[in-house]
Amino acid sequence: MTAVSLQRVSKVFPGTDGSPFPVLEETSLEVPSGSFTAIVGPSGCGKSTLLRLVAGLAPVSAGTVTINGALVRGVQNTIGFLFQHDALLPWKTTFDSVALGLRFRGVREEEVRERCQDWIARVGLKGFERHYPAQLSGGMRKRAALAQMLVCDPDLLLMDEPFASLDAQTRVLLQQDLLLLCGGGTKTILFVTHDLEEAVALADTIVVMRAGPRSGVKATYPTGLPRPRDVLQVKSHPRFAALCRMVWRDLAEEVTKIYGDRDAIPSWNI
Numbered sequence: 513m514t515a516v517s518l519q520r521v522s523k524v525f526p527g528t529d530g531s532p533f534p535v536l537e538e539t540s541l542e543v544p545s546g547s548f549t550a551i552v553g554p555s556g557c558g559k560s561t562l563l564r565l566v567a568g569l570a571p572v573s574a575g576t577v578t579i580n581g582a583l584v585r586g587v588q589n590t591i592g593f594l595f596q597h598d599a600l601l602p603w604k605t606t607f608d609s610v611a612l613g614l615r616f617r618g619v620r621e622e623e624v625r626e627r628c629q630d631w632i633a634r635v636g637l638k639g640f641e642r643h644y645p646a647q648l649s650g651g652m653r654k655r656a657a658l659a660q661m662l663v664c665d666p667d668l669l670l671m672d673e674p675f676a677s678l679d680a681q682t683r684v685l686l687q688q689d690l691l692l693l694c695g696g697g698t699k700t701i702l703f704v705t706h707d708l709e710e711a712v713a714l715a716d717t718i719v720v721m722r723a724g725p726r727s728g729v730k731a732t733y734p735t736g737l738p739r740p741r742d743v744l745q746v747k748s749h750p751r752f753a754a755l756c757r758m759v760w761r762d763l764a765e766e767v768t769k770i771y772g773d774r775d776a777i778p779s780w781n782i
């Protein structure tokens with residue numbers, strides 16, 4: 513089963529001088545149900561744009577995007593979306609933030625309480641239900657956002673560099689949480705990251721995008737790394753470094769197109 517399908521999708525934005533700026537051109541991608549796909553590509557190539565098209569937050573200029581076979585038209589409210597920046601409302605407590613989606617869907621309050629308490633505990637925030645975002649650390653806010661997304665039990669999760677702003681230890685803990693909470697093949701995850709090691713450690717498939725403009729999928733690599741997985745232990749898997757090297761070679765070529773100087777691009781030497 514295919515969860516997400518992009519067929520020859522193009523996206524053109526108006527440039528600053530009014531002339532069309534083609535970000536994506538004839539991009540095709542198939543994401544199987546229950547898989548974890550990481551998207552990497554040079555900065556500005558259109559990774560966030562691609563996720564926004566899948567979420568229906570922006571319309572395609574040409575081509576089609578489907579979710580479970582249904583054409584995406586307008587905002588998809590049955591999928592989960594996690595952004596790089598906190599999407600928590602400053603005036604809502606952890607509990608009310610997590611409850612937002614369920615209340616919006618008209619779930620009765622008793623069930624809202626039960627499901628929110630369950631997810632708040634699962635992301636390690638028990639005792640912080642009444643805290644406001646400003647009273648939480650960056651990692652805790654990210655956990656709250658994760659619970660906010662998962663409490664509605666979406667089948668498809670779109671994540672746009674969700675852990676990019678976190679310190680290294682918190683990041684590893686959250687990566688592991690993500691694998692434990694939804695890495696079991698029941699959710700389809702489309703995960704944008706600029707961090708190649710993160711992509712290889714978490715995903716089943718790595719999609720490399722070309723440098724823009726007119727970006728698209730350059731290559732797709734199935735990693736074949738075992739599951740269940742520990743984000744730190746998987747880095748000592750015999751194939752981990754080779755996978756990073758292989759994908760980096762492809763990615764470095766695209767990065768070179770932006771920075772120009774090949775000598776300035778480091779090689780992967782782990």
Ligand SMILES: Nc1ncnc2c1ncn2[C@@H]1O[C@H](COP(=O)(O)OP(=O)(O)O)[C@@H](O)[C@H]1O
Nearest residue numbers: 525526535553554555556557558559560561562
């Ligand atoms: N709403 C918009 N209007 C005009 N240009 C945009 C808009 N959103 C993104 N872009 C342009 O599209 C390109 C890709 O952006 P983005 O998808 O955010 O890249 P990435 O996430 O890969 O870093 C960039 O050149 C950016 O300036």
Ligand SMILES: [Mg+2]
Nearest residue numbers: 559560561672
């Ligand atoms: Mg982006």
